[in-house]
Amino acid sequence: MLNILIKRLESMTLSINCKDAGDPVCTHTMYGETEEELFENAKKHGIEVHGYTEESFNEEMNKNIDHFRTLIKTS
Numbered sequence: 001m002l003n004i005l006i007k008r009l010e011s012m013t014l015s016i017n018c019k020d021a022g023d024p025v026c027t028h029t030m031y032g033e034t035e036e037e038l039f040e041n042a043k044k045h046g047i048e049v050h051g052y053t054e055e056s057f058n059e060e061m062n063k064n065i066d067h068f069r070t071l072i073k074t075s
Helices: 002-010 035-050 054-071
Strands: 014-017 029-032
Touching (some): 014 035, 029 035
């Protein structure tokens, strides 16, 4: 039974939607196999689309990490 749970967790995809994270109009969804990968993809999106710098994005993440974690969906 434990092996089944571990395999299911390993194969889950994590996602977070930009609008859920606070942008009033952007509906882009970022994905990752791990939380680290998910947040790296969110950073890339934030920099490329929303004009964040790496520094400003990191500051935003540090201030709101607990909130962002509550928005993560698994599939």
